[in-house]
Amino acid sequence: MTFRLLMMIVLPLLAVWTRESAALEIKDVTFSTENAGTVTFKHAAHMKKKRSNTPNISCKACHNQNMVKGQHYTMAQMEQGQSCGQCHNGKKAFALAKCTGCHKVRDVTYKIRQTGQVKFRHTTHLGKKQECGTCHNGIFKTSGNPAVTMKDMEKGISCGACHNGKKAFSLASCITCHPVRDINYAVKGAGKVVFSHTGHLAFQTCNDCHGTLYNASRSKAKVSMAEMEKGSSCGACHDGKTAFTVKEHCATCHKM
Ligand code: HEC
Ligand code: HEC
Ligand code: HEC
Ligand code: HEC
Ligand code: HEC
Ligand code: HEC
Ligand code: HEC
Ligand code: HEC
Ligand code: HEC
Incomplete structure (x- = not known):
């Protein structure tokens, strides 16, 4: 029992x-x-x-x-x-x-030679409705999409399907997708120089400097003032025509 x-x-x-x-x-x-x-x-x-x-x-x-x-x-x-x-x-x-x-999504990073990285974030693109089908597989396949140019995007391809100023912010807002930051040059004797990307973007676009004058990475080679006077680096524009000259205005660039 x-x-x-x-x-x-x-x-x-x-x-x-x-x-x-x-x-x-x-x-x-x-x-x-x-x-x-x-x-x-x-x-x-x-x-x-x-x-x-x-x-x-x-x-x-x-x-x-x-x-x-x-x-x-x-x-x-x-x-x-x-x-x-x-x-x-x-x-x-x-x-x-x-x-x-259930379906795992992650950030997608585009590595772009001229401009550095662009991040596509699934999370910020998925609203409450979580509609994968808005993009997959019409606008994007999950991988193996051919690389597109900004010109293609302006025609409504890829990101440009929405980033046209109507469905989402326009392609003209470069730095929302292509992030930039200030570049600091430590210079012995003449005071440090801060190159402001945003200060320049009112006058130029990424392509005016990148791909020609600079890579989108800090190059190791230092440029001397003598080289700038001959048109290297900042001197390509700071020549007294496009912008104030490097032969004067030392303090506009060098913070003492
Ligand atoms: C018999 C009921 C039942 C079935 C069938 C079922 N689930 Fe679940 N699942 C649950 C419950 C209950 C929870 C916990 C409550 C909640 O999170 O809503 C859960 C939680 C989860 C979670 C969150 C927890 C974790 O594992 O990280 C995932 C992911 C998940 N289920 C995936 C699946 C998938 C994929 C299938 C089909 C292959 C499935 N479930 C089938 C009942 C079920
Ligand atoms: C919440 C749902 C759920 C419950 C509860 C559950 N299973 Fe499963 N099981 C699954 C799913 C989904 C699969 C994978 C789909 C398939 O193979 O059909 C799976 C697969 C398996 C497999 C094959 C795994 C492999 O390696 O291929 C075994 C064995 C198994 N289950 C045993 C069990 C046993 C034993 C229990 C109870 C102790 C159990 N399951 C309870 C959902 C469940
Ligand atoms: C509870 C977990 C769960 C949720 C939530 C879920 N899925 Fe799935 N989904 C699965 C699993 C598991 C499979 C694979 C089933 C299999 O192979 O048997 C699958 C397969 C798929 C497939 C391939 C098969 C098909 O139906 O074409 C697509 C596409 C898909 N899911 C999209 C979505 C979308 C879009 C949503 C949101 C609206 C969603 N899933 C929500 C678990 C989930
Ligand atoms: C606003 C558009 C958009 C939406 C909505 C979207 N995706 Fe994506 N997804 C993309 C883009 C862009 C890529 C990158 C494609 C490439 O690499 O060419 C991608 C890539 C992926 C990849 C492959 C990336 C990896 O991890 O290797 C998966 C998986 C994926 N998406 C799943 C989903 C799922 C699941 C949903 C819904 C929950 C979803 N996506 C909703 C745009 C979107
Ligand atoms: C909605 C996000 C977004 C905006 C806004 C955007 N871009 Fe892009 N851009 C991208 C992505 C993503 C790629 C890479 C596409 C690929 O590889 O398929 C790219 C590629 C590029 C490239 C390399 C390909 C080419 O067209 O030569 C350059 C240069 C570029 N962008 C410059 C710009 C400039 C300048 C602006 C502003 C006028 C801008 N982008 C605005 C997302 C954006
Ligand atoms: C299906 C429409 C759609 C597509 C396709 C799309 N976006 Fe967006 N995106 C949106 C919306 C809507 C917002 C939020 C509203 C706004 O800010 O205008 C947004 C916001 C963003 C933001 C700001 C929020 C964040 O995630 O940091 C970035 C950056 C961005 N998108 C990049 C991209 C890139 C890069 C692509 C292409 C790879 C892309 N988007 C494709 C609709 C889209
Ligand atoms: C007026 C010229 C100019 C313009 C316009 C410009 N850049 Fe730059 N960028 C530079 C300089 C100078 C550097 C530093 C390069 C060096 O030291 O070799 C740089 C560096 C970078 C870097 C690397 C930064 C780091 O953290 O190391 C990125 C990424 C970048 N630029 C992106 C962009 C993007 C995206 C645009 C357009 C939205 C843009 N730049 C427009 C001049 C410019
Ligand atoms: C348009 C901005 C700008 C102006 C104007 C400018 N510089 Fe420079 N200077 C720089 C930058 C940026 C560097 C660092 C370059 C590098 O490291 O690649 C530099 C580097 C230097 C250096 C160290 C390299 C070398 O050539 O010895 C000295 C010294 C210098 N500057 C002095 C001056 C003096 C003096 C003036 C005024 C006659 C001046 N700079 C005007 C931007 C400027
Ligand atoms: C593609 C042309 C171009 C290049 C390259 C360039 N600049 Fe400029 N910069 C301009 C123009 C245009 C202005 C605005 C007109 C003016 O003030 O003369 C300007 C303005 C400035 C200013 C004053 C406004 C501000 O942003 O504070 C500084 C400082 C400056 N540049 C520093 C630099 C330095 C340092 C470099 C090199 C690392 C450089 N620039 C490279 C075109 C250029």
Whole structure:
């Protein structure tokens, strides 16, 4: 009698324990999609019991006729309650509309020779509606897009599909995408020089200096005033015609 009572308590506990520990050992499953990156399903996160909104999920809650092992499901099928959609319907678990809850997105960096880096941030582009389809795969494929020029963008291609001054800020606002900062030159004896990008952008655009006079990186070679007087670096413009000359106005550039 006491033995049976003991078993009545111990056996279910044992069953729970083995199920739990077995679950924790089951591998994470990674799904690869063509247009929406990868999705990692974690058994462990789903079997955790302490979370108040997590039901005591049994293997059968998922491994049933709505989720056949090895079969691929589309989002449309999930919307109809299959696979992840059995629970991810905004009631039992977060809704399918929250794409980034499952599909991992990251910042994309464009390395551009003339201007340095441009960052595309998925997060700031995804509003509450989280619509991947606004861009994928019409405006952009997730990778392997051919490089485009600013001229292409002005015709409405790539970023220019929205950055046209109507749907989003215009392409004329270069530095919102191509960030710039002040450049400090330490000069012995003559005082440091601060080159202000923003101060110059009222008169020039990136291409007037980059690709010809400068790379978009700090070149190691120092330029002397004598070289500037012959038209190098700042002297290309600071010649008394395009801008004040380097032969005078020392203090306009050098802060003593
Ligand atoms: C919340 C849903 C869910 C629960 C609960 C769940 N699974 Fe899974 N399981 C999945 C999904 C999704 C996959 C991957 C899709 C597929 O292969 O069909 C998977 C795959 C597996 C795999 C294959 C893993 C591999 O490496 O290929 C095993 C084994 C498995 N589950 C065992 C279990 C067992 C045992 C339990 C209960 C202790 C359990 N699962 C509970 C969703 C679940
Ligand atoms: C609960 C997790 C989850 C959420 C939320 C989710 N997905 Fe998915 N999605 C998946 C999984 C898992 C797969 C792969 C399924 C398979 O291969 O069986 C997938 C596949 C896809 C695919 C390829 C299959 C198809 O339907 O064409 C696309 C595209 C996609 N998802 C887009 C989206 C978009 C857009 C959203 C938001 C509106 C979204 N997903 C929200 C888990 C999710
Ligand atoms: C049996 C119900 C059920 C099914 C089926 C299910 N989930 Fe979940 N999932 C939950 C619950 C409950 C939570 C926790 C509550 C919440 O965050 O809304 C959760 C949380 C998550 C999370 C956040 C926790 C984490 O793992 O980082 C992800 C991601 C997730 N599920 C992906 C998926 C994917 C992908 C599928 C399909 C392959 C799926 N789920 C199928 C119930 C389910
Ligand atoms: C405003 C446009 C836009 C939206 C909306 C958008 N993407 Fe992207 N996505 C991009 C751009 C641009 C790239 C970079 C393409 C390239 O490298 O040529 C990219 C690249 C990707 C990549 C590959 C990058 C990597 O990590 O290697 C994935 C995966 C991706 N997107 C998934 C998504 C998903 C999932 C959504 C919805 C949640 C989404 N995207 C919504 C514009 C967008
Ligand atoms: C909406 C963001 C955005 C704005 C605004 C923008 N650019 Fe770009 N720019 C890019 C991206 C992204 C690339 C790289 C495209 C690629 O490689 O496919 C690029 C490429 C370039 C290139 C190299 C290709 C070419 O056209 O020669 C130059 C130079 C350039 N930008 C200058 C500018 C200038 C000057 C402005 C302002 C008049 C500007 N950009 C405004 C995002 C932007
Ligand atoms: C589907 C439309 C769409 C496309 C395509 C798009 N953007 Fe945007 N972008 C927006 C909107 C909307 C905003 C926010 C509104 C605003 O600031 O005008 C924004 C904001 C930004 C911002 C400021 C916020 C932040 O993330 O720092 C940058 C930078 C930016 N976009 C860069 C890009 C680049 C680079 C591309 C191309 C690779 C691109 N965008 C493509 C719609 C788009
Ligand atoms: C009037 C000339 C001029 C214009 C216009 C200009 N730059 Fe520069 N830029 C410079 C100089 C000078 C340097 C420092 C290069 C050196 O020391 O070799 C520099 C350096 C840079 C660097 C590297 C900075 C660092 O942190 O090391 C980037 C990135 C850059 N510029 C981007 C841009 C972009 C984007 C534009 C257009 C929005 C632009 N520049 C317009 C003169 C210019
Ligand atoms: C348009 C801005 C500008 C003006 C005007 C200018 N300089 Fe310079 N000067 C610089 C910059 C920038 C450097 C550092 C260049 C480098 O490191 O590549 C420099 C470097 C120097 C150096 C160290 C290199 C060398 O040639 O020995 C001296 C000394 C110097 N300046 C003195 C002067 C004097 C004196 C004047 C006035 C006759 C003057 N500068 C006017 C921008 C300016
Ligand atoms: C592509 C032409 C060009 C180049 C290269 C250039 N500048 Fe200028 N700069 C200008 C013009 C145009 C002005 C505004 C007209 C004027 O003040 O004469 C200006 C103004 C300035 C000013 C006064 C306004 C301000 O921003 O404070 C300083 C200081 C200056 N430049 C420093 C430099 C230094 C240092 C360099 C080299 C590292 C340099 N510039 C390279 C064209 C150029």
